[in-house]
Amino acid sequence: MSVPNIKDLVDRYIAVSFSVEKKAASLVKNQIGSDLTNDQHFTLRYINQVGSCTSSELAEVFDVKKSAITAMITRMWEKGLIQRTRDENDRRVVYLTLTDKGNELYAKAEEKIHNLVESLINKFDQAEIHQFIETFEKLDNVLSENKAGD
Amino acid sequence: MSVPNIKDLVDRYIAVSFSVEKKAASLVKNQIGSDLTNDQHFTLRYINQVGSCTSSELAEVFDVKKSAITAMITRMWEKGLIQRTRDENDRRVVYLTLTDKGNELYAKAEEKIHNLVESLINKFDQAEIHQFIETFEKLDNVLSENKAGD
DNA sequence: CATTAATAGTTAAACAGTTGAACAGTTAAA
DNA sequence: TTTAACTGTTCAACTGTTTAACTATTAATG
Structure with a gap:
């Protein structure tokens, strides 16, 4: 108990992160409806x-290949959510921005998520939330360093 | 600062959980190699x-439709990782178990993840880890209740 | 300047994972 | 016994992903 059992820790972390991610995705999907996938x-x-x-930039942030981004952006572009604008100085570059429709849809989704979180947040006290997010962000940094050192 | 700003909280949580999940998946994939997808x-x-x-049961746990499980299990069955056994009492039911090959592959993956976590865990003190997982599991429970109340 | 490198993004084939609807076989309920 | 419920499968269609080849453009080098 005093010595950290790595196996138990890994099992607990993987189980809970997997479960939370699935549930959160499912809740968000219920709120947002079928207009939008999670990605x-x-x-x-x-x-x-x-x-x-x-x-x-998106490929870097999402840690996928550029062709995956092309495919996803094309689907969103077909729905009229995203605009593609060529840079006139460097004509290789395409800037991605939200259309009015994209902004509206995002705002609607955001509002529903906001309400959802508001209804859940009272289960935690503020210090706990703060510490949780801090540690989570620290974990993110540790993982970044580890990856950089590959 | 004293009043919890829900928007900021949501932004931070979504950003960090998304980022950590991607990085962890990527690290695990590097360790495990191409034998196995994350799912x-x-x-x-x-x-x-x-x-x-x-x-x-898998469909319930993973929160997907049963047909998705059939497809995934079939792929793993083709690789010789999983065995399907019909229940003789209730012939609708099929029990899924790991083959020896499945168990070996899991053990190998587990060992690599273990080593990876061992190399990262010293960045955190034990109390912090403990508190983090506790809160994460609490969040999981809160989400479960919320879903049950749909 | 001309050729070669590198960069940004796209396309196409192939695959994993997902849903939804229809279905077969089996068991439980009426 | 007929009807209803349940377990798992199949199929078509879709999203997201990688790999490799490609276009167009810009940067670097001789």
Whole structure:
């Protein structure tokens, strides 16, 4: 008990992160409806946050190949959610931005998620939440360093 | 700062959980190699833990339709990792277990993950890890309740 | 300047994972 | 016994992914 049992830790972490991720995805999907897949929602969210970005940037952030981004962006472009604009200075580059429709859809999704979280957040006290997110972000950094050292 | 800003919280949580999940998946994939996809690894892990289960149970746990399980189990069955055994009492039911090959592959993957975690775990102190997992599991329970109340 | 490198993004084939609907076989309920 | 419920499968269609080859453009090098 005092010595950290790595096997138990790995089992617990994998089980809980897997479970939470599935449940959160399922809840979000119920809220958002069938307009948007989860990956499309994350893409919308990211572009909304940064305002404008490129395919290469998305591939870096999502840790997938550029061709995967092309496919996903094309599907969202077909739905009228995303705009592609060529850079006039460097004509290789294509800037991705949200259309009005994309922004609206994101705002609607965001509102529903906000309400959902609001209804759940009172189960935790603020210090606990704060510490949880801090550790989670620390884990993210540790993983980044590990990857950089490959 | 004292009042919890839900929007910021949601943004931070989604960003960090998305990022950690991607990085962890990528690290695990590097360790395990191309023998196994992440979902197949999780499936192997689950069946290893419970010993034996059914398609319906997997569908419940993974929160997907049964037809998705059939497809995935078939792929793993073709690789010789999983065995299907009909229940003689209720001939609708099929029990899923790991073959020797499945168990070996799981053990190998588990060892590599173990070593990986061992190399990262010293970045955190034990109390922090303990508290983090506790809160994560609490979140899992809260999400379960919320889903049950749908 | 001309040729060669590198970069940004796309396309196409192939695969894993997913849903939804229809179905077969089996068991339980009426 | 007929009807209803359940377990698992099949099939078509879709999203997301990788790999490899490709286009177009820009940067670097001689």
